Amino acid sequence: xxxxxxxxxxxxRMAMGALRANPLRSALTMLGIIIGIVTxxxxxxxxxxxxxMFHETTSFMGTDVYYINKFSWGGGDWRSQMNRPNVxxxxxxxxxxRMTTAKAISVNDQKGNIELKYGxxxxxxxxxxxxxxPYEVTGSIEMDQGRFFATQELxxxxxxxxxxxDIWDALFHKANPIGKLxxxxxxxxxxxxxxxxxxxxxxEFSTDREVLMPLQTFFNAYGQPDPMLTIxxxxxxxxxxxDTRAEADFQMRxxxxxxxxxxxxxxxxxxxxxNQIFDGxxxxxxxxxxxxxxxxxxxxxxxxxxxxxxxVKERTREIGIRKAVGARRRMVLAxxxxxxxxxxxxxxxxxxxxxxxxxxxxxxKVLTADSSVHLHFTLVLILSGLAISLGIGVASGIVPAWRAxxxxxxxxxxxx
Amino acid sequence: xxxxxxxxxxxxxxxxxxxxLENIQKIYKMGTELVYAxxxxxIGVGExxxxxxxxPSGSGKSTLMNIIxxxxxxxxxxxxxxxxxxxxxEDNDLAEIRNRQIGFVFQTFNLLPRSDSLHNxxxxxxxxxxxxxxxxxxxxxxxxxxxxxxxxHHKPNELxxxxxxxxxxxxxxxxxxxxxxxxxxxxxxxxxxxxxxxRLFNELHAQGNTIILVTHEEDIARHxxxxxxxxxxxxxxxxxxxxxALV
Numbered sequence: 001x002x003x004x005x006x007x008x009x010x011x012x013r014m015a016m017g018a019l020r021a022n023p024l025r026s027a028l029t030m031l032g033i034i035i036g037i038v039t040x041x042x043x044x045x046x047x048x049x050x051x052x053m054f055h056e057t058t059s060f061m062g063t064d065v066y067y068i069n070k071f072s073w074g075g076g077d078w079r080s081q082m083n084r085p086n087v088x089x090x091x092x093x094x095x096x097x098r099m100t101t102a103k104a105i106s107v108n109d110q111k112g113n114i115e116l117k118y119g120x121x122x123x124x125x126x127x128x129x130x131x132x133x134p135y136e137v138t139g140s141i142e143m144d145q146g147r148f149f150a151t152q153e154l155x156x157x158x159x160x161x162x163x164x165x166d167i168w169d170a171l172f173h174k175a176n177p178i179g180k181l182x183x184x185x186x187x188x189x190x191x192x193x194x195x196x197x198x199x200x201x202x203x204e205f206s207t208d209r210e211v212l213m214p215l216q217t218f219f220n221a222y223g224q225p226d227p228m229l230t231i232x233x234x235x236x237x238x239x240x241x242x243d244t245r246a247e248a249d250f251q252m253r254x255x256x257x258x259x260x261x262x263x264x265x266x267x268x269x270x271x272x273x274x275n276q277i278f279d280g281x282x283x284x285x286x287x288x289x290x291x292x293x294x295x296x297x298x299x300x301x302x303x304x305x306x307x308x309x310x311x312v313k314e315r316t317r318e319i320g321i322r323k324a325v326g327a328r329r330r331m332v333l334a335x336x337x338x339x340x341x342x343x344x345x346x347x348x349x350x351x352x353x354x355x356x357x358x359x360x361x362x363x364x365k366v367l368t369a370d371s372s373v374h375l376h377f378t379l380v381l382i383l384s385g386l387a388i389s390l391g392i393g394v395a396s397g398i399v400p401a402w403r404a405x406x407x408x409x410x411x412x413x414x415x416x
Numbered sequence: 417x418x419x420x421x422x423x424x425x426x427x428x429x430x431x432x433x434x435x436x437l438e439n440i441q442k443i444y445k446m447g448t449e450l451v452y453a454x455x456x457x458x459i460g461v462g463e464x465x466x467x468x469x470x471x472p473s474g475s476g477k478s479t480l481m482n483i484i485x486x487x488x489x490x491x492x493x494x495x496x497x498x499x500x501x502x503x504x505x506e507d508n509d510l511a512e513i514r515n516r517q518i519g520f521v522f523q524t525f526n527l528l529p530r531s532d533s534l535h536n537x538x539x540x541x542x543x544x545x546x547x548x549x550x551x552x553x554x555x556x557x558x559x560x561x562x563x564x565x566x567x568x569h570h571k572p573n574e575l576x577x578x579x580x581x582x583x584x585x586x587x588x589x590x591x592x593x594x595x596x597x598x599x600x601x602x603x604x605x606x607x608x609x610x611x612x613x614x615r616l617f618n619e620l621h622a623q624g625n626t627i628i629l630v631t632h633e634e635d636i637a638r639h640x641x642x643x644x645x646x647x648x649x650x651x652x653x654x655x656x657x658x659x660x661a662l663v
Contacts, residue, residue: 325540326515328508
């Protein structure tokens with residue numbers, strides 16, 4: 001054990017001497033690994049950032065909320081789902097009476113392609129959402145300004161609305177909107193509040209670009225319920241949300257009088273489904289992205305191996321001398337292996353530093369938009385970067401080092 | 417300093433055999449042809465002997481030296497080193513014997529060009545597993561022994577040929593080996609410097625070291641107490657030197 005430690009320390013010392021003797025060559029050889037580590041870690045940081053952003057932004061939907069829709073999200077036969085009955089307000093009412101594991105059950109309807117006007121300002125391609133009182137809970141609505149709808153406003157179908165943050169920004173240029181009248185596809189509404197910004201990749205699909213109004217107001221403005229009617233059910237207990245899901249499914253089957261042999265003719269959807277779809281996408285991206293950037297590391301490794309072969313050849317006589325004065329095979333092997341791994345470890349560390357600096361710069365100067373991906377450096381990333389560097393050093397150094405250790409001392413001493 | 421063993425400098429002591437080669441054969445295969453480099457050599461070397469091995473090129477002299485130096489193994493025969501038969505040992509065990517028992521001095525010095533004198537002398541101690549402090553101390557001692565303590569931090573290219581060979585001799589001495597094996601140690605030096613080196617060998621011999629000198633120069637060989645002549649892979653003659661060249 002002590003001997004092994006001694007050998008390792010001496011091997012590293014000899015390797016340092018050799019690397020210092022050839023600084024330019026060492027630097028050029030390291031360049032390949034540096035570039036490889038920079039590209040791979042930046043790619044990983046990007047993928048990590050992408051995944052995190054997605055999970056963060058889908059959480060606006062709430063991990064403990066289930067959505068009863070006509071359609072099931074993410075797959076299934078779309079054409080057969082067309083023939084399902086629409087979700088109705090009556091079903092929402094019945095669910096509210098029956099369900100015991102729900103904290104809140106809301107029903108909402110929505111319509112796209114809404115155009116808002118305030119004075120001379122116009123904003124297109126928005127969504128109108130008709131909501132009820134529990135929507136404040138199921139939709140996790142938090143107010144930036146003003147207030148949520150009062151019961152009385154909801155029941156009497158008052159022409160009031162809550163606008164999303166982006167709408168407020170674009171239509172009012174962040175001036176006070178409360179009490180102002182806006183026109184939504186010709187229907188006049190009074191603004192009573194602004195919802196907090198959601199942001200992120202899905203800001204587009206969140207309340208940021210929605211105008212909320214009482215459900216009855218929505219029907220008055222845009223007509224009767226359409227197939228997009230959604231019942232949102234928030235679980236009483238996050239930890240037992242699967243029970244809530246099972247109960248929602250069970251109660252809906254009773255309400256719709258489905259026989260045990262019949263399949264569900266409605267969808268019980270959740271954010272998890274989105275995440276699953278996305279995880280499939282990112283794992284594909286990860287494999288492709290890391291394989292392509294990994295190629296540059298492979299090239300770097302080949303460079304190291306090449307220079308190690310040259311080094312062994314050049315120093316044949318040195319190896320002969322070392323063997324003549326008593327170097328065992330293991331020591332010669334250790335010396336050259338230490339040389340290769342030190343090259344890659346130093347290069348890997350430089351690469352990680354550069355990649356980190358680059359990620360700070362890119363986050364600060366390039367990916368500045370709130371909604372865009374950010375490069376995310378993690379400790380795991382740094383540690384695996386170093387581990388990979390070490391692995392490449394061993395992999396590319398082992399054959400040249402083994403060849404050096406096998407040299408015949410007589411031949412090696414004769415080498416010119 | 418150790419007293420010379422006998423007054424006239426001839427320190428042949430056959431009772432304490434350091435190495436004994438018995439019917440050593442070395443056969444190389446060159447393509448389909450077999451080359452007999454050594455055809456059955458038997459030599460014994462006692463403690464504190466000073467012996468020269470002579471022979472023209474192609475005589476098998478170098479092969480014999482490589483086998484004595486444990487750099488190579490014989491095809492057949494026995495080689496007893498301090499009583500242990502090393503003829504059949506494998507690489508790592510031979511490395512250990514070279515490290516502890518043999519001090520090499522080469523014609524071309526064979527110093528590590530990028531390392532200073534001190535590190536070159538330290539080298540065998542590194543492979544012997546000696547700690548840094550003690551290594552340094554012993555290497556400096558050996559350098560002092562060859563009067564080069566003041567050149568400890570010079571690299572080989574900052575030293576003269578004679579100084580380089582003295583560094584190499586210090587390296588050979590530093591492990592206190594059983595034999596010092598010198599292969600044409602003056603071959604790359606002018607005659608004056610060569611004489612200095614031979615004087616150093618005489619001193620080392622007088623201090624009790626066992627020295628095996630391989631050379632093709634009669635003048636150099638005559639510094640030894642005994643000359644073994646090799647020809648065509650066989651011992652041609654093995655005799656004591658009547659009149660040693662004393663420098």
